[in-house]
Amino acid sequence: MSSITLTIDGQVVRVPAGTTLLQAAERLGIQIPRLCYHPHMTPPTVCRLCVVEWEGARTLVPACVAQVREGAVIHTASERVQRARRTILELLHSAVDLSETPDVARYDAELGVDPQRFVDGVWREAPFYDDNPFYVREYEKCILCWRCVQACGDDMQFTYALTLGGRGFHTRITTFFDAPMPETTCVFCGNCVGVCPTGALKGMDEYLLERGVPMALLREEKQRRKGRLETGR
Numbered sequence: 210m211s212s213i214t215l216t217i218d219g220q221v222v223r224v225p226a227g228t229t230l231l232q233a234a235e236r237l238g239i240q241i242p243r244l245c246y247h248p249h250m251t252p253p254t255v256c257r258l259c260v261v262e263w264e265g266a267r268t269l270v271p272a273c274v275a276q277v278r279e280g281a282v283i284h285t286a287s288e289r290v291q292r293a294r295r296t297i298l299e300l301l302h303s304a305v306d307l308s309e310t311p312d313v314a315r316y317d318a319e320l321g322v323d324p325q326r327f328v329d330g331v332w333r334e335a336p337f338y339d340d341n342p343f344y345v346r347e348y349e350k351c352i353l354c355w356r357c358v359q360a361c362g363d364d365m366q367f368t369y370a371l372t373l374g375g376r377g378f379h380t381r382i383t384t385f386f387d388a389p390m391p392e393t394t395c396v397f398c399g400n401c402v403g404v405c406p407t408g409a410l411k412g413m414d415e416y417l418l419e420r421g422v423p424m425a426l427l428r429e430e431k432q433r434r435k436g437r438l439e440t441g442r
């Protein structure tokens with residue numbers, strides 16, 4: 210496999226052709242911020258937090274998919290890049306609940322994000338689903354990273370219970386025809402919960418413990434919910 214030499218933040222690095230900018234930067238110990246990217250999944254390229262400046266390119270490029278090129282000169286933390294990342298996070302803060310997205314507080318501090326900057330923006334109201342005994346879906350925390358859809362589909366489970374619905378600002382994660390989860394093809398594998406980076410999808414144990422249900426009563430509570438589901442009450 211041929212090798213490519215490029216410069217990232219002033220450091221020269223040699224990597225195999227086909228390496229992404231994000232991977233090449235990691236070789237140098239440079240961690241580029243990201244939200245939707247997961248190392249074992251197809252990059253959906255939707256959050257744009259990983260954008261970097263490629264000298265000579267008109268626009269910023271997403272480091273999770275842009276591949277290295279011979280002689281490229283990349284800046285991962287220029288003022289232009291930082292401004293873009295700051296604005297992305299400020300817009301996200303204006304529309305969704307990021308309180309359980311682990312890296313956001315650190316990114317906010319590093320980039321000088323003002324979570325109140327777009328406080329007059331429209332909050333993306335979304336339903337809360339507690340429709341099965343295994344996990345809940347709290348879409349006010351959803352950043353539309355698509356990881357769950359990909360995990361449910363071609364990246365992991367090939368079940369296709371989850372999909373995108375709506376358009377533009379009203380785009381949301383849903384099931385086909387908005388059916389309750391037990392009426393879909395979902396096999397409750399938990400892969401979507403495992404890859405969700407925001408707490409929008411949460412296992413039932415975690416959800417109940419957070420709400421003060423004592424550990425000793427978890428099994429009982431889950432049985433009650435399962436029974437409620439089976440009897441439709």
Ligand code: SF4
Pocket residue numbers: 350351352353354355356357358382401404405406407408409410
């Ligand atoms: S529910 Fe979670 S995994 Fe699915 S799109 Fe929203 S944030 Fe991403």
